[in-house]
Amino acid sequence: MHLLLVDGSGYIFRAFHALPQLNRKSDGLPVGCVQGFCNMLFKLTEDLKGEDQPTHMAVIFDAKGKTFRDDFYPEYKAHRPPAPEELVTQFPLTRAATRAFSIPSIEMEGWEADDIIATYACNARQAGYKVTIVSSDKDLMQLVEPDGSIRLLDTIPRPGQPPLRWIGMDEVFTKFGVTPDKVIDVQALCGDSVDNVPGVPGIGVKTAAELINQYGDVENLLAHAHEIKQPARRQKLIDNAEMARISKRLVTLSQDVPVELPLDALARVxxxxxxxxxxxxxxxFATITKRLAGLLGADPTLYEADPELAASGRDPRKSADLSVARAKLASPQVPGTGPALHAQEVHAKIRAIPVNYDDYEIVTTPEQLDVWLKRIIDKGHVAIDTETTGLDAQAADLVGICLATEPGNGCYIPVGHSRGAASLLEEGGLVEGQLPIRLVxxxxxxxxxxxxxxxxxxNTKYEISILARYGITMAPIDDTMLLSYALDGVQYNGLNVLADNWLGHTCIAFSDLAGTGKHQKTFDQLEIAPAARYAAEDADITLRLWHVLKPRLAAENATTLYETLERPLAPVLSRMEQRGISVDRQILSRLSGEFSQRAAAFEAEAHELAGQSFNLGSPKQLGEILFDKMGLEGGTKTKTGAWATGADVLEDLALKGVPLARTIVDWRQLTKLKGTYTDALPAYINARTGRVHTSYSQASVLTGRLSSNDPNLQNIPVRTEDGRKIRSAFVAAPGKILISADYSQIELRVLAHIADIQALKDAFEEGLDIHAMTASEMFNVPVEGMPSDVRRRAKAINFGIIYGISAFGLANQLGIGRGEAGDYIKTYFERFPGIKDYMDEQRRRVKIDGHVTTIFGRKVQFPNANSANPAERSFVERASINAPIQGSAADIIRRAMIRMEPALKQANIDADMLLQVHDELIFEVPLGTETAAMAAIKTVMEGAAEPAVRLSVPIQVDAHAAHNWDEAH
DNA sequence: GCAAGGACGTA
DNA sequence: GTACGTCCTTGCA
Structure with a gap:
């Protein structure tokens, strides 16, 4: 935690006198200091990175009127000339600037800014924050702490000096000749002519420091004044003892100002x-507008100048104060007002711009490229799309790049279109007229x-990955797919759907150019001209969508979600995908052979038992054999009228003495493992890297989880012996070791928190076996010596709760009657009454709002919440109970992933995050560093919810290191 | 050649 | 009872 306190009044005074900024705007109003102030705020957010990056921030101003110091020394600051008019007019504007930057602006009548700063600084330090005070005011140097927990930062521009100058213990000592805690004593003696602090006449800083270093403080010095050897100095001290005491009171900053905003309210937004x-x-301010537009990803042309401020001479304070500004940010927006109206207007404006393919440009000369580069610099943002030879970001090569800077423009820069090969033996070579890829x-x-x-x-993750292989680290990014996901969840997805929905525009389909199926052309095989229309359109449409979606973040209170859980995750996922994981081909190949033989044996056995040959992989044929030919009882039909032959059905039959059923179950298990894993995985080993690179989908799961595909590395087997053999084929690179770190019972902990179940919270606090505790509560059985079946039932119920329990489902799971399952649920609700309240609340909310919410503000949409179909309604009810639990857990691990890389870097730990499996993260670290790495990883994961949410249950992470994933898990 | 359904791997 | 992705068969184009 790092609190940044800006001495606003101090800044403008010093900036004005150090380097008078006389810039005026077109109507003559002087704004030089305001401009300097804005540049400083911008620089602070830009330059303070890593450890120095503030988590909390406020700008403090002097209020008008008298302060408590005037009460005991009316001459305080009495000699100050009034501030020049061109400075006075800028006072209110700096406050407006602070609010414009969404930073709390604080001033209190009766207190100087310095006192407020001192109060916050001390409060924050006690709360464990690091504090930086942006000021060079010597009066604030008394606050500097020797341990570096409170420092000053001087940002006033001075020719020939670095822009940011830190003031710590050493600098204070240089200035005052004493440590910071004795600064007030030195000031008390030497006084200050500017502020009219009297001090002791004839004593300057050097003498004061010498005396204080000798005697400790003013009181002790005065008590021993008679011992001073120099007669003149001795006499002056004795004569002016009272002045020294008053001076000390004047320069001592108050640390108990009754500030209104708590520290939490200063958290940066x-x-x-x-x-x-x-x-x-x-x-x-044109320059800073452009730079901030780039940084924020916003189009400033969409905003009008604030009329209150544009007309000079008015006091901007009357229109907004901090509490109003904050309230505006926090409350839901009413359509037709403020940000919502703005978003609607922008949408209408963008939607009205026609798509004209003839306006797109094909860039084939350096001169054309230059024009586009200038456009981008001028605009501060650009929509970009890459065209490649395939969909695999780790294998596909660049074919062309499309750019757009304004809705309606767009260009295509072809770099990799190839001539069709005349024969299979001949290389096709590149189509003439394309710029060299290196140049572009x-x-x-x-x-x-x-x-x-x-x-x-x-989907910028794709562009980031592709460009990474050409040596480009693309940042910062905004992503229309993620914007849409943050705003509307999964209901829209791809570019074409978004274009259709928001712009009423149908994009050219890729299949129109390239065909479909196995004869589909890759992008490099397309003619440049039609490819350019398709490609440039993508960039143009992406930019238009960004204009439409981005303003909705503020209007619909989705900014924090997008900025903290979506936007920063994309580059993290890209890097994980780029790293891939090592898979041992030999192990898989050996297993394929083994599974193949054993499956063949089961197949022969099944044919034997069935008395006929049939396709074991066909549920249809199997159902007919079991229930028609063999005439077994108790068969049920699926919704399409076929016999159900799922594992649970076969398991049932096996218990009733049907050996064929057992054989099929075993066969299915083996062929599943073979087909999905041991046969398929080796084909995913990348020729370039020798590793397997999955692709994560960040925006396709209803609840906010990630999903993994091509291949799916989130469903690598673990439950059976054979399955774990597959998992053991995922290995560390030579000289490295794998670490698996997983959240223990994260969803039950989240449930205990959000439903506020004291008994569950206590159990987690005490580190109890949560399922055994549940069983003990429900069935009145002591945990000691509990039969495993009793615990198993409780475990099923706990999971059932997370899934939105129904008597029907629980009965199925446990193989008991509906009535008995219903009794269990009733008992559970009696023992943990908060659970029922939580469930009822989610059911109620989803029907009213159409969505439920995670603890980090992610909305999970359920458009069918009020369906006429009762089965569908029940389904939505269960899903809406599950979504906040699953989703909150997903948000927590997302936060951990986003923080992980910088945290490890800061701790000087070399660890590569490779995989995420919902509640587990897999890392690869140099052999021998695993102990330190595991400790750091655990810290990040366990603290991931904070500071946004303080969970009322402890979060526990278990980590293990081993050479392969099976042993590490 | 493609979509749907069933089955099954994971959290 | 929640959330996914993949493989295979089937049925229709």
Whole structure:
């Protein structure tokens, strides 16, 4: 935690005198200090990174009027000339600037800014924060702490000096000759002519420091004044003892100002374009507008100058104070007002712009490329899409790049279109007239890596991965797919659906150009001209969608979700995918052979038992044999009228003495493992890296979980002996070791927190076996010596609760009657009454709102909550009970993943995060470093909910290291 | 050649 | 009873 306190009044005074900024805006209003102030706020957010990056921030101003110091020394600051008019007019504007940056602006009558700063600084330090005070005011140096927990930062621009100058213990000592805790004693003696602090005449800083270093403080010095050898100095001290005491009171900052906003209220919130740009426009700050537009990913042309500010001479304070601004941010937006109205207007504007394919440009010369580079720099943002030879980001090669800077424009830069090979033996070579790929990459790289230029894409993870292989680390990004996911969940998805829904536009289908099926052409085989229309359209449409979706974040209170759980995760996932994981081909190949033989034996046995040959892989044929030919009782039909032959049915039959059923179950298990894993996985080993690279989908799961595909590495077997053999084929690279770190019972812990179940919370607090505890509560059985079946039942019920329990489902799971299952549920609700309240609340909410919410504010949409179909309604009810639990757990691990890399780097730990399996993270670390790595990983994972949410249950992570995934798990 | 259904791997 | 992705068969184009 890091609190940044900006001495606002101090800044403008010093900036004005250090380097008078006389800039005026077009109507003559002086705004130089405001501009400097805005630049400073911008620089602070830009330059303070890593450990120095503040989590909390406020700007403090002096209030008008007298302070408590005037009560005991009316001459305090009495000699100060009034501030010049061109500075006075900028006071209210700096407060407006602070609000425009979404930073709390604080001033209190009766107190100086310094006192408020001292109060917050001390409170924060006691709460374990690091504190930085942005000021060079010597009066604040008394607050500096020797351990570095409170430091000053001087940002006033001075020619020939670095822009940021830290003031710590050493700097204070240089200035005052004493440690910070004795600064007030030195000031008490030497006084301050500017503030009219009297001090002791004839004593300057050097003498004061010498005396204080000798005597400790003012009181002790005065008590021993008669011992001073120099007669003049002795006399002055004795004569001015009272003045020294008053001076000390004057310079001592109060640390108990009754501040209104608690520390928590100073937590940083993302800047809001709708607050920022109207202000910057009114001030006519073009450069900073452009830079912030890039940083924020917003189009400033969509905002009008704030009319209150644009007309000079008015007091901007009357229109907004902090509490109002905060309330606006926090409360749901009413359609037709504020940000919501803005979003609607932008949507209408963008939707009205026609798509004209003739406006798109094919870039084939360096001059054309230059024009586009200038456009991008000028705009501060660009929509980008890459066309490649395939869908696998780790294997596909770049074929072309499309860019768009305004809705309606767009270009395509072909770099890899190939001539069709005349024969199989002959290389096709590149189509003539394309710019060399190296030239294009080199030209784009500086812009794509420039932190002040926003790169907008649809599924940018793909672009990040592709470009990474050409040496480009693309950042920062905005992603229309993730914007849509943050706003509307999974209901829309791909670019074409979004375009259709928000723009009423149908994009060119890829299949129209390339055909379908196994004869589908890859992008490099397409003619450039039609490919360009398709490609440039994607960039243009992506940019339009961004214009439509981005303003909705603020209007619909989804900014925090997007900024903290979606946007920062994409590059993390890209890196995980790029790393891949090592898989031992030999192990899989050996297992394939083994499974194949054993499956063949089961197949022969099944044919024998059935008395006929049939396809074991056909549920249809199997059902007919079991229930028609053999005439077994108790068969049920699926919804399509076929016999049900699922594992549970066969398991049942096996228990009733049907050996064929057991054989089929065993056969299915083996062929599943063979087909899905041992045969399929080796084909995913990348030729370039020798590793398997999955692809994570960040925006396709209802609850906020990730999903994994091509291959799915989130369902690698673990439950059976044979399955674990497959898992053991996932190995560490030579010299490395794998670490698996998984959250223990995360969903039950989340449930205990959100449903506020004291008994569950207590059990987690005490580290009890949660299922045994549940069983003990429900069945009145002591935990000691509990039969395993009793615990098993309780475990099923706990899981059932998470899944939105029904008597029907629980009965199925436990193989008991509906009535008995109903009794269990009733007992559970009696023992843990909060659970029923939680469930009822979710059921109620989903019907009213159409969504339920995780603890981090993710909305999970259920459009069918009020369906006319009772079965569907019940389904939605169960899902809406499950979603906040599963979703909150998903949000927690997302937060851990986002923080993991910087945290490990800061702890100097070399660990590569490779995989995520919902509640588990897999890392690869150098052999011998696993103990330190596991400790650091656990810390990040266990603290991942904070500070956004303080869970009322402990979060526990178990970590293990081993050479392969099976042993590490 | 493609979509749907069934089955089954994971959390 | 929740949330996924993949493999295989089937049935229709």
């Amino acid at each position: 993302p800047m809001a374009p709708e607050a920022l740009f109207p202000f910057l426009k009114a001030m006519e 990459i080199d030209a784009l790289k500086p812009l794509l890596e420039d932190k002040s230029i926003l790169k907008i894409g649809q």
